[in-house]
Amino acid sequence: MKILVTGGLGFIGSHTCVELINRKHRIVVADNLSNSNIETLEKINEITGVIPDFHQIDVTEESKLEELFNKYDFDGVIHFAGYKAVGESVEKPLDYYYNNLVSTIKLSEMCLKYNVDKFVFSSSATVYGDNKSPLKEDMKLLPTTNPYGETKAISERILKDTAFANTDFAVSLLRYFNPVGAHESGLIGEDPKGVPNNLMPYVSKVAKGELDKLYVFGNDYDTVDGTGVRDYIHVVDLAEGHAAALENLNSGVNIYNLGTGKGTSVLEIINTFIKVNEVEVPYEIVERRPGDIAVSYADTKKAEKELNWKAKRNIEDMVRDSWRFELN
Ligand code: UD1
Numbered sequence: 001m002k003i004l005v006t007g008g009l010g011f012i013g014s015h016t017c018v019e020l021i022n023r024k025h026r027i028v029v030a031d032n033l034s035n036s037n038i039e040t041l042e043k044i045n046e047i048t049g050v051i052p053d054f055h056q057i058d059v060t061e062e063s064k065l066e067e068l069f070n071k072y073d074f075d076g077v078i079h080f081a082g083y084k085a086v087g088e089s090v091e092k093p094l095d096y097y098y099n100n101l102v103s104t105i106k107l108s109e110m111c112l113k114y115n116v117d118k119f120v121f122s123s124s125a126t127v128y129g130d131n132k133s134p135l136k137e138d139m140k141l142l143p144t145t146n147p148y149g150e151t152k153a154i155s156e157r158i159l160k161d162t163a164f165a166n167t168d169f170a171v172s173l174l175r176y177f178n179p180v181g182a183h184e185s186g187l188i189g190e191d192p193k194g195v196p197n198n199l200m201p202y203v204s205k206v207a208k209g210e211l212d213k214l215y216v217f218g219n220d221y222d223t224v225d226g227t228g229v230r231d232y233i234h235v236v237d238l239a240e241g242h243a244a245a246l247e248n249l250n251s252g253v254n255i256y257n258l259g260t261g262k263g264t265s266v267l268e269i270i271n272t273f274i275k276v277n278e279v280e281v282p283y284e285i286v287e288r289r290p291g292d293i294a295v296s297y298a299d300t301k302k303a304e305k306e307l308n309w310k311a312k313r314n315i316e317d318m319v320r321d322s323w324r325f326e327l328n
Pocket residue numbers: 086087124125126148149177178179197198199200202214215216217218227228229230266289290291292
């Protein structure tokens with residue numbers, strides 16, 4: 001298939017480009033480079049032997065999108081482009097609502113206009129709010145604690161309504177749990193600008209000595225050791241999940257959790273990182289981070305059954321691959 005990948009040079013986007021190329025799809029990347037690097041294009045070439053067509057555009061800009069849809073006869077769109085920092089979304093809500101919602105609306109309009117009938121969307125487990133894990137796709141969504149999370153919930157709704165009104169337009173809403181790790185080549189991975197917000201990139205920076213210590217946000221949750229429990233998923237498994245979602249997308253609205261179904265605590269992550277990578281990770285327990293929930297992990301049965309997809313990589317693989325990328 002010929003696929004438009006928005007945000008294709010970002011963390012999850014770049015790994016998905018590699019997976020799609022490996023499966024012989026033709027991809028076209030649209031990325032404004034606001035939180036990604038042009039060098040990733042060359043890295044994709046090193047891994048796959050293929051340089052995707054690249055367009056440095058902002059997918060909120062209708063005229064630029066129109067040129068793209070005119071030029072290529074796309075079979076589908078995978079929409080990754082978006083702002084994703086939770087804290088920043090609280091400070092700049094309008095930027096988040098504008099960017100994340102207008103991009104989804106404009107891309108959907110183009111798909112309808114140019115008869116592109118497959119749309120795969122990057123959603124997040126954050127849309128479940130404080131529901132009790134294991135989280136299932138048919139649960140009633142609860143409010144999230146920040147504008148970023150709301151942009152995911154509203155984008156899901158926009159796509160759902162659009163698919164109901166246009167029966168030829170099929171959407172797949174992928175709810176990611178906590179993506180970590182990196183491609184085994186060590187060439188592409190997560191490279192956040194500034195001080196990382198998320199656990200794994202922060203741990204990597206501490207292990208490398210670029211940050212003094214890790215602050216563990218709370219050890220009084222009702223969990224195995226009191227620290228927060230999350231469903232960490234290797235980014236290559238996640239990329240394979242996108243390819244499976246795209247290849248199985250035929251009609252209607254399809255929602256899938258992309259997780260492993262297993263919860264891991266912050267201390268378990270730290271200890272596995274130390275053991276597998278033979279490094280030190282100094283840490284200090286501090287107050288809970290506002291907006292955090294105690295436990296989040298997926299029910300993975302639906303994706304297994306309908307997409308024939310299952311995450312294969314474990315926490316050891318995740319910490320090893322994250323560290324290899326950091327050292328590169
Ligand atoms: C966060 C976002 C979520 C987003 C996801 C993207 C919040 C509240 N949620 O999820 O909306 O979809 O990132 O990957 O920000 N932790 C520490 N110290 C740190 C960093 C994190 O102890 O320096 C803990 C957290 O309290 C949590 C776990 O590590 O228990 C994972 O945190 P993080 O990587 O930020 O992911 P989430 O909060 O699950």
